[in-house]
Amino acid sequence: MLVNGKAGNLISIRDRGLLYGDGVFRTLRVEQGQPLHWPLHYQKIQHDCNALGIACPDYARLSEELGGLLADHPDGVFKLIVTRGQATRGYAPVHHVTPVHLWDVAPMPEYPASWALQGVTLALCELRLAQQPRLAGIKHLNRLENVLAAAEIAGLGDPVAEGLLLDADENVIEGTRSNVFLISKGRLITPDLARCGVAGVQRDRVMAYAGKIGMAVEVRDVKLDELRTADEVFLSNSVFSLWPVSRFEQRQWTDFDYALRIRAGLAGETNG
């Protein structure tokens, strides 16, 4: 673990990341000494820092720190956090405060191998995501909604791999830790994240790949009925890449042609 580039696993109790969730993060996979799509993750965290007015550490510095961690951790899940830094008094950010950045490393989660090929069960969360356009899309540290939603799903037991989140207007938004896609008549459809949700790196990659193979890509509001009647549904994130959905409520899917083609296509792309 690194704190501001130095070995360490502690931060100040006055860090605004703790006090207010005033920061952003990214989770990326490292495989055989290679961080997957690190430049895309950097673009995203830089975008999110800008959205909150936090000065993002520069690419060269973070890349060097990341490189230094790879020797000891050639495989795993790396987490990068950037907070606005230590608090003075009150909610308002103060411009002269230096942001704090951290790296943490965890082992790759041991998901059943079948999930990537035969699909997963998705369950609807009771919690509805609040709509906050000022924070929508940003992977910030205010994640209590995800905590409550994940707790719901954990309470259902093992067969359910992910929880589906709707917003207060019953729009499909995302999974608790993933983005969601529908395939309908050969088109790729994914929810608009203008009011809530987290825009993942893998979401961009899925859309780009679908475009590359000639699929129509639609980013727009999606209702639950459209998901229930889609030809395929799948989930994505940077750790598990892509999981087809084999079951949601009474609906079952056994044909994952598009999902598996996109998954294979993403795996075959040059790392960058």
Add this chain to the structure above:
Amino acid sequence: MLVNGKAGNLISIRDRGLLYGDGVFRTLRVEQGQPLHWPLHYQKIQHDCNALGIACPDYARLSEELGGLLADHPDGVFKLIVTRGQATRGYAPVHHVTPVHLWDVAPMPEYPASWALQGVTLALCELRLAQQPRLAGIKHLNRLENVLAAAEIAGLGDPVAEGLLLDADENVIEGTRSNVFLISKGRLITPDLARCGVAGVQRDRVMAYAGKIGMAVEVRDVKLDELRTADEVFLSNSVFSLWPVSRFEQRQWTDFDYALRIRAGLAGETNG
């Protein structure tokens, strides 16, 4: 500063308070060696812990820690944070994790003395609070909305003491760091916090005192027009107690009879 009852000012970068804002807090004033209304603050933090499924440290333990800090800090603002504790992997809470609790101390902010007696200028924030009934009322660590709102107000300059927050349906909810009250025809009116906002200890005290002196108390939805045309408007929190509002947009108020009577009444109550 105390971390889990021991002198310290650092926490783990794996604390869920940092990673997800998965925790709650309270801010209380200490005056001449006396923590003001500590039992009420404890009730609130215990309630908020319960709402999130966090095991709240018990009253005796926290009281003892607080007592130990008073000798060195007889005057100031004390902050108590309780987080769900250190993370295992993923958003879902794990039941065997021990919560972490922290105390921090800051000097009392130096507000102009006139604000309590001659009132403050209130300005409308552009940000609208998102509606999340599952988190409404709770003083949790997901405070990015407050950060963005406070940044707006800080950008306006000094004469503005507080920012007023509406929700997405244009209901008046609260200040960026305070609760808001209206006086209309001798009644006390304060916004319902069932969908967003933080329910402060001082808010409860104001309502209880108003009831005690025979005022009708209404907790309900409030629109901006009602605030603009109220006989009095005032703000409350546990640090500054109560500030009358002397100006909001084009409206000016010079009569603070109820506000000052309630402020004096609260100051005269037994500490407890």
